[in-house]
Amino acid sequence: MKVTLRILLVLLAIILGLAAFKWLSSNSSSTNNSAAKPKPKVDGVIASSESLSPTVEFSGEFLPSQTIEVIPEVSGKIQSILVQEGGTVSKGQVMVVLDDQEWRAGMEKAEANYALAKTKAERLKPLAENGSVSKLEYEEAFYSAQQRAAELNLASIQVNRCQIKAPFSGKIGLFQLSPGQFVKAGEPLFQLLNTQELDLLFQVPSAYLPYVQANDSMWIRLPNNQLKGISSPRISPNLDADYRNSMVKARILNPNGDAHAGDVVQVILKPTSKSSVWIPSQAVIPQIRGFNVAIVKSAKAVFVPVELGARTENKVEIIKGLNPGDTVLTSGLLQIKPGDSISVHLKNQGSTLP
Secondary structure (H helix, E strand, C coil), X not given: CHHHHHHHHHHHHHHHHHHHHHHHHHHHHHHHHHXXXXXXEEEEEECEEEEECCCEEEEEEEEEEEEEEECCXXXXXXXXXXXXXXXXXXXXXXXXXXXXXXXXXXXXXXXXXXXXXXXXXXXXXXXXXXCCCCHHHHHHHHHHHHHHHHHHHHHHHHHHCCEEECCCCEEECCCCXXXXXXXXXXXXXXXXXXXXXXXXXXXXXXXXXXHHHCCCEEEEECCCCCXXXXXXXXXXXXXXXXXXXXXXXXXXXXXXXXXXXXXXXXXXXXXXXXXXXXXXXXXXXXXXXXXXXXXXXXXXXXXXXXXXXXXXXXXEEEEECCCCCCEEECCCCCCCCCCCECEEEECCCCEXXX
């Protein structure tokens, strides 16, 4: 019995020893594999402060500086059309004449009523002064004459409204009108557009708005490749919620008709040179909203949000999120995760960060 118990104890010791040996071997192998796993090697650059003056281009569109629908204020038949489709008119020029016979007859009636009331008031005035008639009778005649004068003035206005005049100089739009056609008050006849002055509309990212406000060098390239300067731009106070752009409007003189409403043109902005942080374009990681850049801190990858400014062909300005001297990763951005230990090769500097 004692021999059997001793054999069992020996067997148990052997089994425990083998298990401990296997565990130690496994742990040692795992440690060796972990130690043997190499750090990802990526390229990087040191963010530096540079003075660049890139030329930035936007797309803009010309619109007429003034556009109205020409609308008659009175109803009537068209007597004559004194303009042509696509033609030009000067401010105050008569464009359409409506038949005014009815209104003119009303004006003549008003003239006669006013003349009669005025004569009566003038005759009663001296009589009221010497007491031959009452003062009340004279005042009634006087105010009756005033009322007739107002009616004459209104009738004269209605007659003048039968001549539709241009409120400003411009070009006539297309229309379908003919003499004898009856038109109603308030119904549009055609458009009048001011194309001697055009409004240029274009969107500018918020990063460039200070340059626009400062009236930095700005031009437009017309379809005939001519460059025309821009001055006194007006900036909308509202920013687009998705892209953080703001609408800008500038008035362009166009006396010779070099540009046309509806033309799409290039807007060229050359900001004043300044010193700021610039990095390679491939270092920027687009996000759903905004952009990130991967940098190195304590030999580990860290992703930081940044705000972009100007761009050149292969560089981008960082106006917020980076400091000169930060190590920015430019390769392997899809293979690394925040917190990964990395080995960085600094381009053009021939050194490797651990």
